[in-house]
Amino acid sequence: MSLRSLLVLLVVVASAASAQERPPLGLMDVFELEYASDPQIAPDGETVVYRRNRLDVRTDRVRGDLWTIHADGSGHQPLVTGVDAASPRWAPDGLRVAYLARDEGEDRRHLMIRYLETGATVPVARLPSAPGGIAWSPDGTQIAFTRFVEGQAEPLASLPGPPEGAEWAAAPRVIETTIYRRDGGGYVEPGHRQLFVVSAEGGTPRQLTVGPHDVDGTPAWTPDGRALVVSSDRREDADLDPGDSELYRVDVATGTMTVLTDRRGADASPAIGPDGTIAYLGSDDRRLGYQLTNLYVRDGEAAERVLPALDRDLQDPAWADDEIVVAYDDQGTTRLAVVTDRGELRQLAENLGGTSIGRPYGGGSFSVGGGRVAFTLTAPDHPADVAVVDIDGGGLRRLTDLNGDLFQQRTLGEVEEIWAESSADGRRVHGWVVRPPGFDRNRRYPLVLEIHGGPFANYGPRFSMEAQLYAAAGYVVLYTNPRGSTSYGEAFGNLIDRAYPGQDYDDLMSSVDAALDLGYVDPDRLYVTGGSGGGVLTAWIVGHTDRFAAAVVAKPVINWTSWLLTADSYVFGAKYWFDRLPWEDPDAYWKRSPLAHVGKVTTPTMVLVGEEDVRTPVSESEQYYQALRLEGVPSAFVRVPGASHGIASRPSGLMRKVGYILAWFERYGGPALAAAE
Numbered sequence: 001m002s003l004r005s006l007l008v009l010l011v012v013v014a015s016a017a018s019a020q021e022r023p024p025l026g027l028m029d030v031f032e033l034e035y036a037s038d039p040q041i042a043p044d045g046e047t048v049v050y051r052r053n054r055l056d057v058r059t060d061r062v063r064g065d066l067w068t069i070h071a072d073g074s075g076h077q078p079l080v081t082g083v084d085a086a087s088p089r090w091a092p093d094g095l096r097v098a099y100l101a102r103d104e105g106e107d108r109r110h111l112m113i114r115y116l117e118t119g120a121t122v123p124v125a126r127l128p129s130a131p132g133g134i135a136w137s138p139d140g141t142q143i144a145f146t147r148f149v150e151g152q153a154e155p156l157a158s159l160p161g162p163p164e165g166a167e168w169a170a171a172p173r174v175i176e177t178t179i180y181r182r183d184g185g186g187y188v189e190p191g192h193r194q195l196f197v198v199s200a201e202g203g204t205p206r207q208l209t210v211g212p213h214d215v216d217g218t219p220a221w222t223p224d225g226r227a228l229v230v231s232s233d234r235r236e237d238a239d240l241d242p243g244d245s246e247l248y249r250v251d252v253a254t255g256t257m258t259v260l261t262d263r264r265g266a267d268a269s270p271a272i273g274p275d276g277t278i279a280y281l282g283s284d285d286r287r288l289g290y291q292l293t294n295l296y297v298r299d300g301e302a303a304e305r306v307l308p309a310l311d312r313d314l315q316d317p318a319w320a321d322d323e324i325v326v327a328y329d330d331q332g333t334t335r336l337a338v339v340t341d342r343g344e345l346r347q348l349a350e351n352l353g354g355t356s357i358g359r360p361y362g363g364g365s366f367s368v369g370g371g372r373v374a375f376t377l378t379a380p381d382h383p384a385d386v387a388v389v390d391i392d393g394g395g396l397r398r399l400t401d402l403n404g405d406l407f408q409q410r411t412l413g414e415v416e417e418i419w420a421e422s423s424a425d426g427r428r429v430h431g432w433v434v435r436p437p438g439f440d441r442n443r444r445y446p447l448v449l450e451i452h453g454g455p456f457a458n459y460g461p462r463f464s465m466e467a468q469l470y471a472a473a474g475y476v477v478l479y480t481n482p483r484g485s486t487s488y489g490e491a492f493g494n495l496i497d498r499a500y501p502g503q504d505y506d507d508l509m510s511s512v513d514a515a516l517d518l519g520y521v522d523p524d525r526l527y528v529t530g531g532s533g534g535g536v537l538t539a540w541i542v543g544h545t546d547r548f549a550a551a552v553v554a555k556p557v558i559n560w561t562s563w564l565l566t567a568d569s570y571v572f573g574a575k576y577w578f579d580r581l582p583w584e585d586p587d588a589y590w591k592r593s594p595l596a597h598v599g600k601v602t603t604p605t606m607v608l609v610g611e612e613d614v615r616t617p618v619s620e621s622e623q624y625y626q627a628l629r630l631e632g633v634p635s636a637f638v639r640v641p642g643a644s645h646g647i648a649s650r651p652s653g654l655m656r657k658v659g660y661i662l663a664w665f666e667r668y669g670g671p672a673l674a675a676a677e
Contacts, residue, residue, distance in 0.1 A: 022408075022409060022410055022411045023409075023410060023411065024410060024411050024412075024413075024436075024437040024438075024471070024472030025410050025412065025465075025468050025469055025472045026469075026472070027469065027655045027658065027659055028655070029406065029410065030055060030465060030651050030654050030655045031055050031056075031057040031651055031655075032055075032403075032406045033054075033055050033357060033383065033403060033406070033465065034052060034053060034054050034055075034383075034402040034403055035053050035354060035355060035357055035376075035383040035384040035385075035402060035403075036050050036051070036052060036053070036354075036355075036376055036384045036385055036386045036400060036402060037050065037051045037053055037064075037355050037364075037365065037376060037384060038050060038051045038086070038087060038088065038365055039365070039366070039367060039374040039375060039376060039386045040088050040089060040090055040097075040367045040369075040374065041071070041090075041367050041368065041369040041370065041372055041373070041374035041388070042090050042094045042369055042370065043090060043092060043093075043094045043369050043370060044094055044369070044370040045071060045369050045370020045371050045372040046070060046071050046370065047068055047069070047070055047071065047075075047094075048068065048069050048070075048071065048374045048386055048388065048399065049066055049067070049068045049079060049088045049090070049097055050066070050067060050068075050069075050088070050374075050386050051064040051065070051066060051085065051086055051087075051088065052064060052065050052066070052067045052078075052402065055651040056651070057651070060650050060651055060652045061650065061651075062650075062651070063084050064084055064085060064086055065078055065079075065080060065081040065082070065085060066078070066079040066080040066081075066085045066088050066097075066099060067079060069386060069399050069400065071372060071374075071388050071397070071399070072397075073397060073399045076399075076400065079097070079114065080099060080101065080112075080114060080121070083101035083102060083103055084101070084102045084103075084109070085099050085100065085101050085102075085112075086099065086100045086101075086102075086109065087099055087100045087132070087134055089134045089135070089136060090136070090369070091113075091136050091140045091200070092136055092138060092139070092140045093140050095115065095116055095117055096113050096114065096115055096116065096140070096200070097113070097114045097116065098111065098112070098113050098124070098134055098136065098143055098200075099111075099112055099113075099114065099134075100112070100130070100131065100134070108127070108129060108130040109130050109131070110123055110125070110126045110127065110131075111123070111124040111125045111127065111131050111134070111143070111145065111198070112124060113200065122202065123202065124143065124198055124199075124200065124202050125198050125202065125203075125204075125205050127147055127205070128150075129147045129148040129149070129150075130147065130148075131145040131146065131147045131196075132145065132146050132147065132193075132218075133145055133146045133215075133217060133218035133219055134218070135218055135219050135220065135221060135228075136200070136221075137197075137200075137221050137225045138221055138223055138224075138225045139225055140200060141199065141200055141225075142197050142198065142199060142200060142225070142252075143197065143198055143199075143200055144195065144196065144197050144219045144221065144228055145195075145196055145197075145198070145205075145219075146193050146194065146195055146196065146215050146219070147193065147194065147196060148191055148192070148193050148194075149191050149192060149193070149194045149207070150189060150190065150191040151189075151190035151191035151192065151212075152190060153174070153176075153190040155174075156174045156176075173187065175187075177239065178239035178240055178571060179239045179568075179571070181568050181614055182568050182614070183568050183569075183613065183614045183615040183644045183645045184612075184644040184645065184646060184649075186612075192211070192212060192213055192214045192215075193214040193215055193216070194207055194208070194209045194210065194215060195207070195208045195209040195215045195219060195228065195230055195250060196208060197228075197252060207255075208228070208250050208252065208255040209230075209232075209250065209255065209257065210255075211234070213232055213233065213234040213238065214232065214233070215230050215231070215232050216230070216231045216232060216233075216245065216268060217230070217231050217268055217269060217270075218269075219250075219270075220270040220271055220272045220278075221272065222249075222272055222276060223272065223274060223275070223276055225252070226251065226252055226253070227249050227250060227251050227252055228249075228250045228252060229247055229248070229249055229250070229260065229270040229272060229278060230247070230248055230250060230270070231245050231246070231247055231248075231266075231267060231268040231269070231270065231280075232245060232246065232248055233245040233246070234246070234248075239571065240571060241571075241575070242571055242572055242575070243265065243266050243283075243285055243572075243575075243576075244263075244264060244265060244266065244285060245266050245267055245268055246259050246260070246261045246262065246263070246267050247259075247260040247261045247267045247268075247270055247278070247280060247298075248260060260278070260298065261280075261282070261298075261303065263282060263284065264284065264285045265282060265283045265284045265285035265291070266281075266282065266283050266285070266293075267280055267281070267282045267296075268280065268281050268282075269281040269315075269316060269317060271317045271318055271319055271324070272319070273319040273322065273324075274319070274321065274322070275322075276299075277297055277298065277299045278297065278298040278299075279295065279296070279297050279298075279317040279319065279324050280295075280296055280297075280298070280317065281293050281294065281295060281296070281314060281315070281317065282294055282296050282305075287575065287576060288490075288494055288497055288576070289456065289484075289493070289494060289496065289497040289498070289500070289576055289577060290456045290484070290486065290490060290493035290494050290497065291490070292311070292312070292313055292490045293313040293314055293315070294306075294307075294308070294314060295307060295314045295317060295324070295326060295339065297324075306324075306339055306343055307339065307343070307345060310328070310345065311489040311490060312328045312329065312330055312487065312489070313328060313329060313486060313487075314326045314327075314328050315327040315328060316365065316366065318366070318367065318368045319368070320338070320368045320371070320373075320391050322341045323338050323339060323340055323341055323391070324338070324339040325337070325338055325339075325348070325366070325368050325373055325391075326338075326339060327352055327366060328487075329362050329458055329460075329486055329487035330487055331430055331460075331481075331487055331488060332430060332432075332458050332459060332460030332461065332481055332485075332487055333350050333351060333460050333461060333487075334350070334351065334352040334353050334362050334363075334364065334460070335347060335348075335349070335350045335352065336348040336349045336350070336352055336366060336373060336375060336389070338391065338393075346393065347393065348373060348389050348391075348393050349373075349375065349377075349387070349389045349396055351377055351378055351379055351461070351462075352364045352365075352366060352375050352376060352377065352378075353376060353377075353378040353384065353460075353462050354376050354377065354378025354379075354382070354383040354384030354385070354462060354463055355376060355383070355384045356462075357383045357463065357464075357465050357654075358464065358465055358466050358648045358654050359450070359452065359459070359464050359466050359467070359479075359531075360380075360432075360459045360460055360461070360462040360463065360464040360467065360479060361452070361457060361458070361459065361462070362457075362458060362460065362462070362487075363376075363384075364376035364378065364384055368391070371390060371391045371392075372388050372389065372390055372391060372395070373388065373389050373390075373391060374386065374387070374388050375387055375388075375389070377398055378462045378463050379461070379462070379463065380412075380414075380415035380432075380434075380461050380462065380463060380464075381407065381412050381415075381463065382401070382402075382403055382407065382463055383402075383403065383463040383465075385398055385399070385400040385401060385402055386398075386399045386400045387399060411437035411438065412437065412468055412471075413434040413435050413436055413437055413439075413467070413468055413471030413472065413477070414434070414435050414439065415432050415433070415434050415435075415461060416432065416433045416434075416435065417430075417431075417432055417461070418430075418431045418432060418433050418478070418480075418511070418514055418515065418518075419431070419514070420480075420507070420510045420511040420513065420514035421510060421514075422483075422503070422506050422507045422510045423506045423509065423510045424483075424503040424506035424507065424510075425503070427483065427492075427507070429480055429481070429482055429483075429507045429510060429511055430480065430481045430485075430488070431459075431478060431479060431480030431481065431511050431514075432459070432460075432461060432478075432479055432480075433476060433477065433478055433515060433518070434464075434467045434468065434470070434471045434476070434477035434478075434479075435471065435476060436471045436472070436473075436474050436475065436476065437471065437472060439520075441519070441520055442520075443520060444520055444521065444522040445474065445475060445476045445520055445521060445522060445525075446474065446475050446476070446521075446522055446525035446526070446527065446549075446665075446669070446670055446671065447475060447476045447477075447478055447512070447515060447521045447522070447525070447526050447527065448470050448475045448476070448477050448478070448527045448528070448529065448665070449478050449479075449480075449508065449511075449512055449526070449527070449528040449529070449530075449548075450466070450467060450470070450477055450478070450479045450529055450530060450534070451479070451480075451482075451508065451528070451529070451530030451533075451534035451537045451538060452479065452481070452485070452530065452533065452534050453530065453531050453532030453533035453534045453535070454484070454485070454486075454532070454533045455484045455485075455496060455500055455504070455533035455536075455537075456484060456485075456486050456493055457485065457486060457533075458481050458485045458486045458487045458488075459479045459480070459481055459485075460481075460487075464479075465654065465658075466648075466654070466657070466658055467479065469658045469662075470658070470661075470662070473662050473670075473671050473672075474670075474671035475527070475665075475670070475671065476515065476520065476521055478511060478512065478515045480507070480508060480511045482504040482507035482508050482511070482537075483495040483496055483503060483504050483507055484496035484500060484504055498577070498578065498579060499592075500533075500536075500577070500592065501536055501537050501540040501592065501594070502592075504537060505537065505540055505541060505544060508537065508541065509541075509545070512526065512547075524549070524669075525549055525669050525670065526547055526548045526549060527548060527549055527550050527551070527665045527668075527670060528541055528542070528548045528551045528552075529551065529552040529553075529554060529661055530553075530554065531554035531555050531608075531647070532554070532555050532556070532615070532616055532645065533557075534554070535553045535554045535555050535556030535557070535616070536556050536557050536558075536594060538551055538552070538553045538554075538556070539553045539556050539558060539594035539605075539624060540594045540597070542601045542602075542603040542605055543594055543596075543597030543598060543600050543601050544597065544600070546602050546603060548603050549603075549604075549665075549668045549669050549670070550603060550604045550605070550606075550664055550665050550667070550668035550669075550670070551603050551604070551605045551606070552605070552606045552607075552608055552660075552661045552664055552665075553605055553606070553607050553608070553621075553624065554607075554608040554609070554647065554657075555608065555609045555610065555613055555615075555616045555621070555645055555647065556594065556607075556609075556616060556620055556621065556624065557593075557594075557616050557620055558593060558594050558595045558620045558621070558623050558624040558627075559589075559590075559593045559595045559620065559623055560578075560582075560589040560590075560592055560593050561582040561586065561589045561590070561593070562619060562620065562623065563616065563617070563620055564578075564582060564589070565582070566614075566617045566619055566620075567614060567615060567616065567617055568614045568615060569615060594624070595623060595624065595627060598624065598627040598628065598631060599631060601628065601631060601633050602633065603633070604633070604634035604635065604664075604667070604668050605628055605633060605634075605635050606635065606636040606637075606638060606660070606661075606664040607621045607624055607625045607628075607635065607636070607637050607638070608621075608638045608640070608647065608657065608660065608661070609621035609638075609639060609640070609647070610639075610640045610642075610643030610644050610645060610646070610647045610653075611639050611640060611641050611642065611643060612642060612643060612644045613643070613644050613645045613647075614644070614645075615644070615645035616645060618639070621637070621639075622637075625637040636664065638660050640653060640656070640657075
């Protein structure tokens with residue numbers, strides 16, 4: 001053996017030994033994570049400003065500062081700190097950054113501008129409600145934004161008030177609207193989100209839109225600065241018939257609105273090119289559970305669909321001269337691409353995402369400037385970092401490594417792609433396996449099947465703290481995209497239309513069988529969990545098989561009739577997930593309800609839900625737990641105070657969710673929880 005070969009061997013052995021000496025991730029490492037979001041590249045393409053998110057152990061909140069970094073990776077430094085800053089947006093001159101800031105203890109953010117040459121920070125407007133959708137005018141003199149404007153509800157009754165000094169009970173809440181609460185937002189107060197403009201030098205914002213309709217998303221300025229294009233659903237029956245927004249041109253001087261589109265379906269996300277051509281997203285409403293979002297361009301009066309054969313949802317169009325940059329999910333991976341002026345698709349990069357740190361969902365964002373694209377980059381071994389790529393596809397660079405200091409001290413589980421053939425009809429089902437740190441192929445490990453929600457969503461080869469913590473405890477983790485998952489085309493997504501849950505059960509069981517065929521999974525120690533739509537499927541699974549040693553059903557739908565009549569999204573569910581209403585066809589609802597099969601459950605099952613969940617209301621979990629108790633099934637009920645549907649939206653929620661699930665599985669033969677501490 002040569003000296004060079006010997007040295008290489010010694011380095012490899014030393015590296016392997018070093019990796020084995022590093023412990024796996026622990027529960028408290030949740031609070032050590034950082035991730036990038038909302039990277040905005042300067043007009044000259046040379047600098048990126050982004051939000052650097054940290055999981056604050058003191059406040060149990062995600063807090064953020066604004067940092068900048070040059071496109072070559074140099075000059076990484078803080079720009080705005082200490083005010084939980086968000087939504088940075090460059091002025092056209094590249095010398096100013098508008099952003100939102102919230103001081104400690106404040107509930108809402110204010111609109112601010114940072115002058116880069118002097119370092120001065122000035123408030124543009126302190127508003128009674130939080131602004132959103134920040135957009136600079138082309139000449140940099142004005143900023144458009146949206147914010148909620150309170151309305152006035154007519155009292156149902158005029159009643160005497162309490163005498164001075166008296167302490168009466170709170171007045172009743174009177175509800176006369178269709179949409180009256182939103183998960184994570186509570187009861188909806190009277191009012192709507194309206195469009196405003198304000199001078200970039202500060203002053204009194206001017207309201208451009210009025211009336212009982214919301215302006216959605218981010219407004220887009222026309223090149224001459226005389227108008228804004230927005231998305232809004234301004235029909236009188238919008239609450240009872242969602243999903244039919246149009247694009248409107250709003251004159252900045254007068255507020256006059258002119259409708260630009262006329263489609264049965266959603267038109268949104270306008271982006272305007274240098275010559276005034278409007279790119280936007282649209283979908284044709286055919287009352288399917290899953291409907292593709294397509295890209296359209298409007299030049300004058302004519303609108304044309306771009307890339308009609310792509311069969312993937314397109315996201316976030318942005319102009320780069322006469323080309324359009326888009327993102328889309330393809331087989332669990334989010335890709336960046338350019339739609340050329342010839343209507344062709346040119347790939348730029350993949351693995352956009354990483355802002356959903358709990359589970360391996362899509363997400364993330366990008367921006368365009370100076371011939372480059374800045375985006376959030378993820379992989380199974382790290383959440384979102386900042387990356388850039390040239391508009392011609394070259395020069396791809398990862399600029400940050402926000403968790404390098406943590407992951408150099410921990411050993412992560414490696415992720416492996418897996419495909420299965422469904423027992424239902426032979427369709428291929430895509431999935432991934434996370435192996436425990438220190439994996440030994442000659443051992444047999446317990447397996448956790450982790451099921452995504454939606455159900456129209458997808459998992460992919462992205463960082464997942466939850467999956468890594470299960471792996472750190474000694475489990476092989478299997479996550480898949482059964483039928484109904486997005487990123488495999490509209491036909492695959494609609495295999496569960498009016499049939500969910502159903503044969504997606506067969507897809508999941510076939511994926512478990514494929515994992516067993518790998519040879520290192522213990523068939524006697526199989527566990528299953530999932531949240532929301534994954535909770536539906538977990539409950540469905542234990543009602544149809546006893547092959548799992550234990551299960552955790554998180555924030556499920558158990559009874560489709562009671563869900564439809566108690567959830568905040570009931571109008572959407574009635575329109576897109578069923579053909580008729582429950583009293584018109586009760587059997588259609590019951591036969592798809594996991595509660596109909598609770599009498600066959602023998603698997604020890606824990607139910608987990610946030611106490612303020614109104615997307616899959618707490619009553620769904622209560623029904624299931626009480627039914628399990630009546631059937632004598634070993635069961636537990638975990639209710640998370642203060643949590644809505646996003647149980648893991650606060651750092652402690654993520655940590656506790658994983659901790660309780662591991663403890664339940666440990667009770668029924670899983671590895672000891674201490675392995676993950």
